[in-house]
Amino acid sequence: MSYHHPPPLPRFCPYCAGPLTERWVEAEERPRLVCPQGHITYLNPKVIVSVIVEEDDRVLLLRRGIEPRRGYWTFPGGYMEIDESVEECALRESREETGLEMELLGLVGIFSRPAPAGPGIVSIVFRGRVRGGQLRPNHEVLEARFVPTDAIPWEELAYDTTRQALEAYLAQRQSSLSR
Numbered sequence: 001m002s003y004h005h006p007p008p009l010p011r012f013c014p015y016c017a018g019p020l021t022e023r024w025v026e027a028e029e030r031p032r033l034v035c036p037q038g039h040i041t042y043l044n045p046k047v048i049v050s051v052i053v054e055e056d057d058r059v060l061l062l063r064r065g066i067e068p069r070r071g072y073w074t075f076p077g078g079y080m081e082i083d084e085s086v087e088e089c090a091l092r093e094s095r096e097e098t099g100l101e102m103e104l105l106g107l108v109g110i111f112s113r114p115a116p117a118g119p120g121i122v123s124i125v126f127r128g129r130v131r132g133g134q135l136r137p138n139h140e141v142l143e144a145r146f147v148p149t150d151a152i153p154w155e156e157l158a159y160d161t162t163r164q165a166l167e168a169y170l171a172q173r174q175s176s177l178s179r
């Protein structure tokens with residue numbers, strides 16, 4: 001299993017259905033996917049919104065039940081839809097994956113996995129807590145557990161951005177506790 005699954009490049013122009021080829025675009029000083037009529041298809045990152053759900057000294061971790069990175073741990077989150085806000089996405093994804101209603105408490109940070117090393121992702125991570133519902137993970141999740149912050153499985157996290165966000169969360173938590 002590879003570390004990431006970059007999306008296949010689009011092959012046809014979304015405007016005229018002509019074949020796309022990679023060409024240097026002088027005005028933009030980089031290669032782009034261009035059709036014979038000159039339409040440019042831009043490749044931009046996708047946005048993922050997630051929530052680190054806290055309960056006392058524990059955070060909610062999910063073991064991924066789907067590829068990529070099946071069997072590795074992450075927190076609730078997923079791809080943003082075109083017609084929702086980042087907050088709506090955070091609440092929807094965590095509800096779908098866990099059955100829990102969340103309350104967002106603030107931003108942990110924004111992290112990225114740029115191409116070509118990653119699939120081209122911007123990851124927005126909130127801090128949150130449970131407001132209602134019952135922990136009932138969906139089919140995308142093998143296991144859901146509140147894990148003590150000193151027992152986070154650092155070697156079995158799904159992505160670099162998962163680790164970065166948890167580190168940022170713990171650093172914020174530490175500084176707010178010592179204030």
Ligand SMILES: [Zn+2]
Nearest residue numbers: 013016035039
């Ligand atoms: Zn075209």
